[in-house]
Structure formats: C-alpha cells, structure tokens
Amino acid sequence: MPRLSQMTDSATVARAGKRDRLVEAARDLFHRNGVERTTLADIAKESDVPLGNVYYYFKTKDDIVHAVIDAHADQIRELFRTLDRHRGPRARLIAFTREIARSGPVVADHGCPLGTLCSELGRRGDDLSEAAATLMRLRVEWASEQFRLMGRKDATNLAVTLVSTIQGAALLANSYRDPAVLTGQTRYLRRWINDLA
Amino acid sequence: MPRLSQMTDSATVARAGKRDRLVEAARDLFHRNGVERTTLADIAKESDVPLGNVYYYFKTKDDIVHAVIDAHADQIRELFRTLDRHRGPRARLIAFTREIARSGPVVADHGCPLGTLCSELGRRGDDLSEAAATLMRLRVEWASEQFRLMGRKDATNLAVTLVSTIQGAALLANSYRDPAVLTGQTRYLRRWINDLA
DNA sequence: GTCTATATATTGATAGAC
DNA sequence: GTCTATCAATATATAGAC
Numbered sequence: 001m002p003r004l005s006q007m008t009d010s011a012t013v014a015r016a017g018k019r020d021r022l023v024e025a026a027r028d029l030f031h032r033n034g035v036e037r038t039t040l041a042d043i044a045k046e047s048d049v050p051l052g053n054v055y056y057y058f059k060t061k062d063d064i065v066h067a068v069i070d071a072h073a074d075q076i077r078e079l080f081r082t083l084d085r086h087r088g089p090r091a092r093l094i095a096f097t098r099e100i101a102r103s104g105p106v107v108a109d110h111g112c113p114l115g116t117l118c119s120e121l122g123r124r125g126d127d128l129s130e131a132a133a134t135l136m137r138l139r140v141e142w143a144s145e146q147f148r149l150m151g152r153k154d155a156t157n158l159a160v161t162l163v164s165t166i167q168g169a170a171l172l173a174n175s176y177r178d179p180a181v182l183t184g185q186t187r188y189l190r191r192w193i194n195d196l197a
Numbered sequence: 198m199p200r201l202s203q204m205t206d207s208a209t210v211a212r213a214g215k216r217d218r219l220v221e222a223a224r225d226l227f228h229r230n231g232v233e234r235t236t237l238a239d240i241a242k243e244s245d246v247p248l249g250n251v252y253y254y255f256k257t258k259d260d261i262v263h264a265v266i267d268a269h270a271d272q273i274r275e276l277f278r279t280l281d282r283h284r285g286p287r288a289r290l291i292a293f294t295r296e297i298a299r300s301g302p303v304v305a306d307h308g309c310p311l312g313t314l315c316s317e318l319g320r321r322g323d324d325l326s327e328a329a330a331t332l333m334r335l336r337v338e339w340a341s342e343q344f345r346l347m348g349r350k351d352a353t354n355l356a357v358t359l360v361s362t363i364q365g366a367a368l369l370a371n372s373y374r375d376p377a378v379l380t381g382q383t384r385y386l387r388r389w390i391n392d393l394a
Numbered sequence: 395g396t397c398t399a400t401a402t403a404t405t406g407a408t409a410g411a412c
Numbered sequence: 413g414t415c416t417a418t419c420a421a422t423a424t425a426t427a428g429a430c
Contacts, residue, residue, distance in 0.1 A: 018395095034320060036233035039423065050397045055425065110320050115368060119316040122371040123231060123307050133372040140369075160369060160378060161385060168365025171312060172337075172357060174319040175330040181357060188358060215413095237406065247415045249408085258406065 019057045019067075021047040027068045031113040035065055035120050062128060065121070069131045072114060076138045089146035093162070093193050096143070100166050101186040104179030112170035114139075139163045150196065158196070165189055216254045216264075218244040224265045228310040232262055232317050259325060262318070266328045269311060273335045286343035290359070290390050293340070297363050298383040301376030309367035311336075336360045347393065355393070362386055 025046035029038040040061055044051040058064045079099065086092045103112075110116070114135045121132040140159045147155035169185035222243035226235040237258055241248040255261045276296065283289045300309075307313070311332045318329040337356045344352035366382035 032320065034233065034317065036231065040425085041423080052397055052399085052426085053395080056395065056397095059425095061424070111316060116316050116320070118372050119308060119313050119368060120231065122368075123229065123313070133374075136369060136372045157381065157385075160366075161382065164365030164369045164378070164382060165362055166365065167368045168361030168363065169357075171316060171319070171364045171368070172333060172361045175315050175333045177330075181361070184354065185358065185361060188354075236404080238404090249415055249417085250413080252407070253413065256407095 018047070018049055018053070022049060022054060022057055022064065023067045023071050026064050027071055027113070030065070030068055030117065032110050034116065040064075065128055066131060069117070069128070069135065072117070072135055073138060076114075076135060080138075080142045089149035090193060090196075093143065093146050094190055097166075097186040097189050097193070101183045104173065104182045107170045107182055108173045108177055108179040111174040112167060115167045115170050136163060136167075147196075152196065162189060162193075215244070215246055215250070219246060219251060219254055219261065220264045220268050223261050224268055224310070227262070227265055227314065229307050231313065237261075262325055263328060266314070266325070266332065269314070269332055270335060273311075273332060277335075277339045286346035287390060287393075290340065290343050291387055294363075294383040294386050294390070298380045301370065301379045304367045304379055305370045305374050305376040308371040309364060312364045312367050333360060333364075344393075349393065359386060359390075 022043060026038070026043045029042055029046060033042075040054055041051055043064065044054050054064075058067065083092045083095050083099070086095055118132045118136055121128050123129070140156070140163050143159035143162050144155045147158045152158055165185060166182075166189070169182045173179060173181035219240060223235070223240045226239055226243060230239075237251055238248055240261065241251050251261075255264065280289045280292050280296070283292055315329045315333055318325050320326070337353070337360050340356035340359050341352045344355045349355055362382060363379075363386070366379045370376060370378035
C-alpha cells in the first residue's frame with residue numbers, strides 16, 4: 001500500500017485520493033451497517049466513485065475489508081503514540097479510558113467499530129478473521145506494556161481484563177442504546193487502575 | 198406460538214416438529230455463521246425441510262430471527278430457574294459464572310451466541326434490535342436481583358459490570374481463539390463477587 | 395485510469411400442483 | 413400441509429469503450 005508521501009505524478013495522487021475515499025466510506029458503512037450488509041454499490045456511492053471503478057483499486061470486497069482493518073490499525077497506533085506522551089504508564093492507561101468514554105454516543109448508536117468488526121469477522125476463521133483480531137491484540141499489547149511498566153507480573157491478564165471490559169461495555173451500551181453504560185464502566189476501570197499497587 | 202403440550206392431532210404435531218427443527222437449525226447457523234451469512238436454503242437443508250415449505254412456518258427471514266431470539270430467551274430463563282435453586286444469591290452468581298466458563302470452547306470457536314446476535318442486530322435499530330437486546334436485559338435483571346438480595350444498593354451497576362465483563366471476555370476469547378480468556382475472566386469475576394461486602 | 399453496461403450467481407420470496 | 417419450480421431483486425464481479 002503506497003503512502004501519500006511517496007506520491008509524485010497526478011495519476012498516482014488521484015489513485016491515492018480515490019482509494020482513501022473508498023476505504024473511509026467502507027469503514028464508516030461497515031461500522032454503521034456491518035460488513036455483510038454493506039454492498040460495493042453502497043461504498044461506491046458514498047465515495048462518489050463509479051461502481052466499476054472500485055475494482056481498479058480492490059480486486060474483491062474482502063480486499064476492501066482488509067484495507068479497512070489496516071486503516072483501523074493505523075488509527076489505533078496513532079492514538080497510542082499520542083497517549084505515550086503522558087508521563088507515566090498509569091496516566092497513559094487513565095487517558096486511554098477517557099478516550100474510550102468520549103466515544104460513548106457513537107458506540108451507543110452503532111457499537112464499537114473494532115468490536116463489531118471482530119465479532120462479525122471472528123467466526124469466519126479465515127485470514128480476515130485473524131486480521132481483525134490483530135486490532136484487539138494492538139490494544140492488549142499496548143495496555144500490557146503499561147501494566148508491565150507499573151511493575152505488574154500479571155500485566156497481560158490485566159490488559160485482557162481492561163480491553164475485554166471495554167468491549168463488553170460497548171456491546172451493552174449499544175444494546176441499551178445508552179452511552180452511560182460505557183462511560184460508567186470506564187469510570188469503574190479508572191478506579192480499578194488507580195487501586196492497583 | 199403453540200406449545201408442545203397443547204398439540205393433539207398429527208398435523209399439529211408435525212407442524213411443531215418441523216418448526217422446532219427449523220428454529221434449532223437457524224439458531225445453530227446464526228451462531229456459527231451469523232444471521233446475514235445464513236441463507237434460508239442453509240436453514241432448510243440443515244432442518245431437512247424443503248425450501249418452499251419454510252414459508253409455511255415463517256413469512257419472512259426476520260420472523261425466523263425473532264423465533265430464534267425467543268428460543269434463546271426461553272433457554273436463558275430455564276437456566277436461571279435452575280440456578281435459583283442454590284441457597285443464596287452469592288452462590289447463584291458464582292454458579293452462573295461457572296456455567297459461562299463451561300461454554301469456553303464453543304465461545305472461542307464461534308463467539309457468544311447471545312453476544313454475536315446482539316452485536317449483529319444491535320446496529321439495525323429495528324424491532325429485532327430491541328428483541329435481541331432483551332437477551333442481555335434478562336441476564337442483567339437476574340444478576341441485579343441477586344446483588345439486590347445481597348443488600349447492594351448499586352445492584353444494577355454491578356449486574357451491568359458482570360454481564361459486560363462476560364461479553365467482552367467472550368469477544369476476546371473468540372478473537373484469540375482461546376477459551377482460557379473466558380475462563381480466566383470468570384475466575385476473576387468469582388473473586389470479585391466473593392470480595393463484595 | 396475512468397466509467398457504462400452487463401454478465402453471473404445468489405438471495406428472499408411466491409405460485410401453484412399435489 | 414407439502415414441495416417443485418421459478419420469479420424478482422440484489423450482489424459481486426467483469427468486459428470493454430474511452
């Protein structure tokens with residue numbers, strides 16, 4: 001996947017522009033309606049790209065799904081780069097939970113963008129299944145590193161608890177159509193983090 | 198929806214038999230492949246019922262989804278009737294977490310049957326969305342009652358924490374394809390329950 | 395690189411004989 | 413109540429002119 005900074009001629013720039021628009025539209029539609037219910041025609045329409053032209057950028061629908069997963073991964077890594085600026089691991093974890101809490105309203109409406117993707121793709125047992133799981137791993141590994149820096153031997157277990165609590169709260173917040181379910185659980189998590197030795 | 202005990206003539210018995218088979222097959226396929234990826238032909242084949250005959254029992258595919266949700270609800274209520282035999286609320290909650298842990302392997306393979314259903318239907322915003330949410334509510338309300346019996350004023354919040362922790366662990370167990378993620382979190386939950394005043 | 399037209403397959407759903 | 417045949421709509425994907 002070429003990066004914008006590597007683009008030179010106008011053709012390649014146009015390519016990146018349309019490709020990015022397609023991925024962005026697909027990401028949004030996958031989140032709102034799910035992968036299975038989103039058609040290529042939906043993505044093409046939302047991107048303002050003719051349907052036939054989509055296949056110049058992506059050979060199959062699964063290729064688009066993969067690109068969306070990559071886009072999510074990039075965003076996750078970018079968030080963690082920002083959070084890593086905090087002075088200590090505990091402050092970073094707390095900041096992470098606040099970031100999650102900020103997503104309450106959209107999660108209540110359409111679920112967690114990562115969680116719903118993993119839930120939908122997790123059963124397939126193909127390469128997309130594993131690619132989606134990577135999104136969860138990114139969070140778990142980052143959190144695990146923070147707990148490790150706090151001197152915890154059970155860092156991985158704590159990280160799994162943190163990430164899964166967020167995912168469960170997101171599912172319930174969506175079911176109840178109530179952002180408070182998610183924000184309430186993040187508040188609980190902050191207390192939990194602060195109480196750790 | 199007629200009950201088996203009300204059946205008399207052979208026609209009605211056959212009706213219930215086929216209907217039950219269709220619902221059971223649909224429930225299994227929805228769990229393994231998701232609602233959207235499951236076709237009526239799949240359900241018909243698995244039930245050994247001709248495709249055209251499915252429409253005698255269900256007007257639309259959504260009607261089958263609704264019937265599956267009802268079947269889940271019945272099973273949930275039945276489990277709670279069993280758990281209610283335990284002497285106290287704390288023992289009932291502990292038993293519940295053990296029941297969840299027992300589902301580790303199947304959850305690692307295909308996700309939580311209830312969670313994936315709520316995740317898939319939750320975004321639709323229609324009546325099926327609300328029907329699926331009822332499955333989560335059943336668990337939350339039962340758990341809430343137990344915490345209330347334990348004298349907790351924040352019973353509902355505790356119940357939400359319990360149920361969402363299970364759902365999050367189920368999602369991660371499926372992503373990691375590792376039952377231990379779910380069983381580990383239920384162990385954590387049992388300690389949490391026992392530590393409550 | 396772009397876009398219209400269309401092939402091909404699959405789906406939910408119906409018709410109508412039995 | 414049952415089941416075969418099939419419709420109509422929709423989906424992914426391709427062909428080929430520009």
